[in-house]
Amino acid sequence: MRALKTLAVAAATLALSTTAALAQTIAITNGRVLTGTGTIDRGTVVIRDGRIAAVGPAVAVPAGAEVIDAAGGVIAPGFVAVDSGLGGIEVSALQDTNDLRQSSNSLSAAFDLSWGLDPDSFTLPVARLGGITRAIVVPQHPGSSGGHVHEDDTAGVGEGGLHSPGLFAGQAAAIHLAEGTDILVQPRIAMVAPFGDAGAGVAGGARGAEFTLFREILREVRLYAANRAAYDRGNLRDLMLSRADLEALIPVAQGRMPLIISVHRAADIRNVLRLAQEEGLDIILDGAEEGWRVADEIAAAGVPVLINPLANLPQSFEVRGATMENAARLHAAGVVIAIKGNEGSVHRARETRYNAGNAVAHGLPYEAAIAAITVNPARIFGLESRFGGIRTGAAADVVVWTGDPLEPLSQPTAIFIEGRRQPLNSRALELRDRYQTRTPLPPAYRN
Numbered sequence: 203m204r205a206l207k208t209l210a211v212a213a214a215t216l217a218l219s220t221t222a223a224l225a226q227t228i229a230i231t232n233g234r235v236l237t238g239t240g241t242i243d244r245g246t247v248v249i250r251d252g253r254i255a256a257v258g259p260a261v262a263v264p265a266g267a268e269v270i271d272a273a274g275g276v277i278a279p280g281f282v283a284v285d286s287g288l289g290g291i292e293v294s295a296l297q298d299t300n301d302l303r304q305s306s307n308s309l310s311a312a313f314d315l316s317w318g319l320d321p322d323s324f325t326l327p328v329a330r331l332g333g334i335t336r337a338i339v340v341p342q343h344p345g346s347s348g349g350h351v352h353e354d355d356t357a358g359v360g361e362g363g364l365h366s367p368g369l370f371a372g373q374a375a376a377i378h379l380a381e382g383t384d385i386l387v388q389p390r391i392a393m394v395a396p397f398g399d400a401g402a403g404v405a406g407g408a409r410g411a412e413f414t415l416f417r418e419i420l421r422e423v424r425l426y427a428a429n430r431a432a433y434d435r436g437n438l439r440d441l442m443l444s445r446a447d448l449e450a451l452i453p454v455a456q457g458r459m460p461l462i463i464s465v466h467r468a469a470d471i472r473n474v475l476r477l478a479q480e481e482g483l484d485i486i487l488d489g490a491e492e493g494w495r496v497a498d499e500i501a502a503a504g505v506p507v508l509i510n511p512l513a514n515l516p517q518s519f520e521v522r523g524a525t526m527e528n529a530a531r532l533h534a535a536g537v538v539i540a541i542k543g544n545e546g547s548v549h550r551a552r553e554t555r556y557n558a559g560n561a562v563a564h565g566l567p568y569e570a571a572i573a574a575i576t577v578n579p580a581r582i583f584g585l586e587s588r589f590g591g592i593r594t595g596a597a598a599d600v601v602v603w604t605g606d607p608l609e610p611l612s613q614p615t616a617i618f619i620e621g622r623r624q625p626l627n628s629r630a631l632e633l634r635d636r637y638q639t640r641t642p643l644p645p646a647y648r649n
Contacts, residue, residue, distance in 0.1 A: 226621075245258060278333065279589075288323070291325075311451045328629075336376065336589055369412065375387075392461065422443065458484070460485065478503070
């Protein structure tokens with residue numbers, strides 16, 4: 203009983219301290235404010251109860267507020283990493299630390315990676331020091347951008363051989379990168395599927411096979427949705443997918459859940475746009491290295507694109523037309539873009555801001571680059587009412603920088619996620635500090 207009372211007191215103390223932290227009012231002054239949609243010179247941002255209470259050039263500092271002087275630096279929204287594996291993978295080469303992929307022969311679309319997220323992942327603080335405060339975590343598949351993914355260890359291929367309906371990798375989730383035990387913001391925010399070479403490989407080797415099989419799966423999902431009772435009684439014909447996968451795909455087939463489609467060459471993009479229009483799907487293009495060639499068609503369809511603006515090499519026949527001007531050309535055509543990090547946006551997620559800077563160097567307007575790593579990702583995934591920019595009422599995801607955040611030498615001096623100040627350290631920095639001044643060094647570290 204005494205132990206229970208002690209736990210209750212500790213819980214109450216923690217709740218009070220958390221409430222007090224959220225109730226604290228913070229005013230960040232004397233900085234150039236990047237709102238995600240514009241710029242305010244010499245602006246002030248007021249944070250109260252975890253949200254942006256005020257922002258502007260002549261905002262009065264509330265009485266009793268903690269004041270942080272940005273010292274002429276930059277006050278920016280927290281960045282959003284898209285097409286990311288943050289919190290879902292630790293070491294790419296070790297399957298035991300990878301909860302982004304699975305090889306079941308009876309599960310594909312229903313794979314919900316949110317159950318495997320790790321708030322203690324060493325990758326989170328490193329990404330946070332790169333200004334990232336939120337991430338869209340996606341399951342891996344043969345067409346993923348991660349670089350260590352193969353068809354024989356992803357959804358759809360397992361013991362017993364190829365399971366051809368495994369055209370879907372599973373469902374994405376939104377997370378925040380604040381310290382704590384629960385990083386999940388929203389599970390099941392999008393479905394993921396590979397097209398192009400990767401999708402064709404899963405479907406049997408040809409693009410035509412994938413499109414045919416994909417449409418047949420949608421028909422079966424709609425048949426199941428309209429006849430659940432008959433399915434339960436065993437009075438419905440055999441269907442290709444498990445019940446879990448069928449249930450997971452209903453919102454996709456009805457256009458209520460976005461489908462992230464990995465696709466690269468211009469011809470495949472055109473066919474995917476046609477498929478989405480004919481089937482009534484809400485899609486997001488991922489990759490689209492040749493998107494600039496069909497930018498007007500993508501814009502006319504109102505389809506957003508997740509891109510890595512550094513992709514510029516013809517590494518395969520799918521990306522013969524890759525160019526570092528892709529981001530600028532898509533934006534000029536009116537396409538909503540979100541800029542990705544490198545290699546699956548896990549260990550190199552912090553490079554998202556570098557990629558945005560490179561896009562600016564190749565023609566993307568500066569404010570469009572900031573939008574592509576803040577407000578655009580939130581908008582693309584239907585979360586713009588919750589975070590993404592610095593505006594009154596939004597979650598207080600705010601980072602104070604020494605200078606332009608798209609410049610590699612700029613560093614964060616303060617990071618807030620939902621109004622809670624985050625530490626400016628990581629395991630990498632702790633190891634540096636541990637051995638930088640240690641004398642003598644352990645034998646393994648001596649020359």
